[in-house]
Amino acid sequence: MAQAIEGGNPLLARMRRRPINSTLIGLAIPLLGALLWFAWTFAPVRLDVPQVDVGALPPATPPAAMSISAMPTGTYETPAALAFRGGSWSEKRAFAASGVLVRHPKGNLLIDTGFGRNVEQQLKLLPSLQQSPHHLGTPIIDQLARGPADTITAIIPTHAHWDHISGMDDFHGIPVLVDDAGQRFIGSHGEGTEVLNSFHEVTYQAYHFDGGPYLGFPSSHDVYGDGSVVIVPAPGHTPDSVVVFVNLPSGKRYAFVGDLVWQMEGLTRPAEKPWMMRFLIGEDRSEIQTAIARIRAATTRYPEITAVPAHDGRAFSSIAIYPASTR
Ligand SMILES: [Zn+2]
Incomplete structure (x- = not known):
């Protein structure tokens, strides 16, 4: 009986040949990857900054009224x-x-x-x-x-x-x-x-x-x-x-x-x-x-x-x- 129904439904027949799950997974993996990456861009990651030698404190002679x-x-x-x-x-x-x-x-x-x-x-x-x-x-x-x-x-x-x-x-x-x-x-x-x-x-x-x-x-x-x-x-x-x-x-x-x-x-x-x-x-x-x-x-x-x-x-x-x- 089940075979008869399936045989009459082309969609079910196609799903049997190529399970819809694999198509969804094929789409979901890159989408999930993109979402995880996007969420990661807000994560608390410390910024790498190079070491800098700023040299001597520059001289300044501001007027007293400043x-x-x-x-x-x-x-x-x-x-x-x-x-x-x-x-x-x-x-x-x-x-x-x-x-x-x-x-x-x-x-x-x-x-x-x-x-x-x-x-x-x-x-x-x-x-x-x-x-x-x-x-x-x-x-x-x-x-x-x-x-x-x-x-x-x-x-x-x-x-x-x-x-x-x-x-x-x-x-x-x-x-x-x-x-x-x-x-x-x-x-x-x-x-x-x-x-x-x-x-x-x-x-x-x-x-x-x-x-x-x-x-x-x-x-x-x-x-x-x-x-x-x-x-x-x-x-x-x-x-x-x-x-x-x-x-x-x-x-x-x-x-x-x-x-x-x-x-x-x-x-x-x-x-x-x-x-x-x-x-x-x-x-x-x-x-x-x-x-x-x-x-x-x-x-x-x-x-x-x-x-x-x-x-x-x-x-x-x-x-x-x-x-x-x-x-
Ligand atoms: Zn601004």
Whole structure:
């Protein structure tokens, strides 16, 4: 009887000849392999970083009146698992969107500008995937209006991504310092530059890495000529990424590392960003590994240097919030 039914059903007959299980297994093995690999890219694997000799501590003679202030403008929410390998999926990190005001007798400058007045409109230019829930604080232009008369004479973006330059749109006519790689990246109108390129009035001021090696980085640019603010090239997250070293009269030093890492764990463990995020951004993994190695080596050898990832609010804890200041 069973044979009769089977004989009349071509599907059953085919299954008998080629069991469906083997077809499923043939599909499932590579799929499972891909899923396991993808899950592994979020696993807590320590990043291998090369040994770096960062050399002597570079001299700096900052004027006594120099100081810095943190200028928070809001946060956006990101699961820790997307911020660094080994982060938890259930833990939400509030990514800081902050600028840093450097007060200097030769002219005050901003390192990054946080969320500006037009951030909501700017966000509409981004792919929906990047529009995570955010909390808006007071834009820097409005904080400055309420505080002491701090005039901004230049802006140094750590790179051209929207969450670092949003507030730049509020400072028409203020020179924005960019190096050759920055000019090329912004001029390419490539992914990540949409918001900056939507601004109508940006006054770019070119600078070059005309100074020598600096704490393991191959070249540098001394902004004021006194070693108090020194920019070094740190491409990888984007081609135009830089690290800005700020050396205060007290001897305290900071390395504003932008998005080299998103959270402190990126430097302390060290842990890279998950593959998916690096892929979506188009990061250069090897350049980032090298820069992480240099920053780790510099902060280990010279504990007076604090590294500040742009999006880790904890890293800003030793910097007074505007209008107070740290010297
Ligand atoms: Zn960022």
